[in-house]
Amino acid sequence: MNNSPLYKSQIDIAVGAYDRTAALLDGSVQVEGFNTHFIAGNLEEIFAQAFTSAPFPVTELSFSNFLISSARGTCPYVALPIFPSRCFRHSAIYVRSDAGIKSPADLRGKRIGTREYSNTLSLVVRGILTDEYGFSPEANDWLIGDVDHVERKTIDSINWPTNAVSIKAVVGRPLSSLMMAGDLDALISYSPPDHFGKDASTIRLFPEWRTVEQDYYRRTKIFPIMHIMGIRRDILAAHPTLASALVDAFEQAKKLAQAQLDVHHVLPVMLPWMTAELQATEALMGQDFWKYGLEANRNTLETQISWSFEQGLIPRKLALEEIFVDC
Structure with a gap:
């Protein structure tokens, strides 16, 4: 086991307060092998800080602005295949x-x-x-x-x-x-x-x-990705196993959130037809409709990278392998 001071010290993680991150924020899901502290804050402020002072070892990031910073070679973060925010627009x-x-x-x-x-x-x-x-x-x-x-x-x-x-x-x-x-x-x-x-x-x-x-x-089959999770490069270099531990923890938290949607006898959210909505969503998009992982999202990610290039935001199409952690 890695016994370096950084490994034992607390790792702060900035993320939005969503149903799929609730179990991380309340501590019911832990990042195995690491002392982590999840923080929910104003995402606009978190994003701005990430691309300037990078105060958080792990943070939620705007996908588009992450691409721009990565293409310039100035991004302090590398992406994890975790997508806390997705939305049709x-x-x-x-x-x-x-x-x-x-x-x-x-x-x-x-x-x-x-x-x-x-x-x-x-x-x-x-x-x-x-x-x-x-x-x-x-x-x-x-x-x-x-x-x-x-x-x-x-x-x-x-x-x-x-x-x-x-x-x-x-x-x-x-x-x-x-x-x-x-x-x-x-x-x-x-x-x-x-x-x-x-x-x-x-x-x-x-x-x-x-x-x-x-x-x-x-x-x-494109479900647009708004935000990704990023891990600071120095943290990843010091602790390469943290990336996979984070992916596992976020996946666990997401599964707990989805399990709540399957509760029928007492609705977990104030939507009278929540069950019908879930069934309609699964019929269209499959049971795992909010997928994490690189391969499961390759088409969506590469499409959005192409859009960024075509719109003049980045000078070349970035390969997923150069901006995402292999985990």
Whole structure:
């Protein structure tokens, strides 16, 4: 057994508070052989710290920004095949009802806002629109800013692409206010903007987004990956067995979360038809619908890497083997 001081010392792990990480955060699942401490915090802050000071030995990371940092050779982390956040994103596209946008083809030449051009949400939306509907980001004006409330005094452009895309930072005014004023035609947002549903001015590009997302998965088998787990390179070099121990622990925690969804006599979450939803999801995506592991996710990962390259975020297509731990 490794008896080095670092091995015995506590290893802090930053991760979001999800059902699939709950057993890690409450300590009911341990990382075998290691003294670990799981911390849940603001993910935007955790991501920002990860690519600057890298304070956490193991941390959740934005997949898109991880790719950019890795391609530059500046990333202090290597990826683990653990995907704590995944999401279909057709539902994240909002348009002004009077902007003449009836279909994805009508987005051409429009003004589109989003919090970060380089975040995984925007990467995935652009990738899906391009693959499925012939969308071209270069044909649009992109406005980057805070969605509902001003949170930043400056907008960092370090991860903006170098190709011919028109991008402008918006500071001091939220994008949703531009949308309401008619100065923005479309918005890509994690959550509905505050004014959504309060009047008819803003609608989703895909009103039947659930059906569209299910059809997308049925045809492509792609379940987009938003976040990965990263292990700092110095920690991995000192303790190569930590990677596989983490994968095992995250897998255990995920299985416990899924087992909770199978509880029928007392619903574990406040969704009356949760059981029906689980059955429908498993019928479409299989029982292990939230897969970890490199090979099980190779198609999705390589597709998103291709999107990053095609959108000018990274200068070359990274091989999975150069950015993921072999475990």
